[in-house]
Amino acid sequence: MELVIGTKRWSTWTLRPWLVLKRTGEPFTETLIQLRQQDGATEAAIRPHSPSGLIPLLKDGDVAIWDSLAICEYLAERFPQAKLWPADPAARALGRAAAAEMHSGFASLRGECPMALEDQPKSVEISDLTQANVRRIVRLWNDLLTRFGGPYLLGEWSIADAYYTPVATRFRTYSIHPSDYGDAGAAGAYAERLLEQPDFLEWERAAQAGV
Ligand SMILES: N[C@@H](CCC(=O)N[C@@H](CS)C(=O)NCC(=O)O)C(=O)O
Incomplete structure (x- = not known):
């Protein structure tokens, strides 16, 4: 799996699924996008990855998920043993x-x-x-x-x-x-x-x- 994330000092939306993915214990690579660049450079860096123009984005095989909450729900379903949500x-x-x-x-x-x-x-x-x-x-x-x-x-x-x-x-x-x-x-x-x-x-x- 590959998780596209943003500058770690500032990026709350990419921190969230990163924490969840770490909890699964599964191997993954990070692709880091520098946020707050001038002249549309951040947007240009995100576009090839994300159809919404926003990150985080999780790539898993031929699936690419472009929203933090959807990524977390996907991980909860894909790795039930990680107990990312309670059973009740x-x-x-x-x-x-x-x-x-x-x-x-x-x-x-x-x-x-x-x-x-x-x-x-x-x-x-x-x-x-x-x-x-x-x-x-x-x-x-x-x-x-x-x-x-x-x-x-x-x-x-x-x-x-x-x-x-x-x-x-x-x-x-x-x-x-x-x-x-x-x-x-x-x-x-x-x-x-x-x-x-x-x-x-x-x-x-x-x-x-x-x-
Ligand atoms: N609701 C979205 C929010 C995503 C979002 O706003 N991401 C920011 C980075 S933390 C972004 O991609 N910004 C684009 C930019 O700075 O150009 C989610 O939960 O994934």
């Missing part, structure tokens, strides 16, 4: 709802606080809309951590945790403390846990080396 249908549905809410939502947080793994933590003023996004995420994390008992959203690590790992990096970079948004500690500890995962640390090391 209700837990799986809640995990899918959490991942889908991230995939289609939180535009204010995403726009105002882009992932920047090269940056030291800094204090920034965030808008009311972004604060509302953070409040909702903290609530969602708390609800699932309480329901399934942690340490991850559905108990065991799943695709839902891959979806929120970039959020944990944003909380760290922009000094957003879940305790300021109604968290008694579980959501903050969860965010730290995501950032301690060996696969994430591998990605982060590459990002901090300038990739």
Whole structure:
């Protein structure tokens, strides 16, 4: 398999399926596209790979999948032994709802606080809309951590945790403390846990080396 990814410092959408693919334990190659190049160079680099002009893109034999969530679902079906979703249908549905809410939502947080793994933590003023996004995420994390008992959203690590790992990096970079948004500690500890995962640390090391 080949996963087309973007600059590791900034690319949240390619980090997510990369984390999921790592969990399968299957061999894969990475093709790295430099994001934010001038004069359409990034678009030109992506086009030969992706019909949508966006990455990530997973190539597996003659199949090419061009969306992060579709890639994760494909991997969950292709490698059931990796248990990327829980066996229980209700837990799986809640995990899918959490991942889908991230995939289609939180535009204010995403726009105002882009992932920047090269940056030291800094204090920034965030808008009311972004604060509302953070409040909702903290609530969602708390609800699932309480329901399934942690340490991850559905108990065991799943695709839902891959979806929120970039959020944990944003909380760290922009000094957003879940305790300021109604968290008694579980959501903050969860965010730290995501950032301690060996696969994430591998990605982060590459990002901090300038990739
Ligand atoms: N909803 C898409 C979003 C993909 C996306 O926005 N990818 C960014 C990179 S993180 C991209 O390809 N940007 C193109 C560009 O920067 O020219 C997904 O989940 O795969």
